[in-house]
Amino acid sequence: MASSIMYEENYFVVLSPDQPEEILTNQELLDKLQKVLQVYSGKLPQELLKFQTVEEQALFLRDNFCEWNAEPGQYLQWYVTRLEK
Secondary structure (H helix, E strand, O other): OOOHHHHOOOEEEEEOOOOOOEEEEHHHHHHHHHHHHHHOHHHOOHHHHOOOOHHHHHHHHHHHOOEEEEEOOEEEEEEEEOOOO
């Protein structure tokens, strides 16, 4: 049986154009996604329009996708990673 630690999502590698990669915590990624969603609120995909708050949208985006393409050349990608001691 696999250890439950295999399913913990503590850190994310985040990539965006012309920026160095970032390592963010779960909450830091949610905060970043919320800011991006607020900037592009007029260009949200259909899947996100069913949610009432930006927080709900960010949670759904984080849990169901690994990339946000706001417009050509502007994207945000995130991948779960584990940091070892």
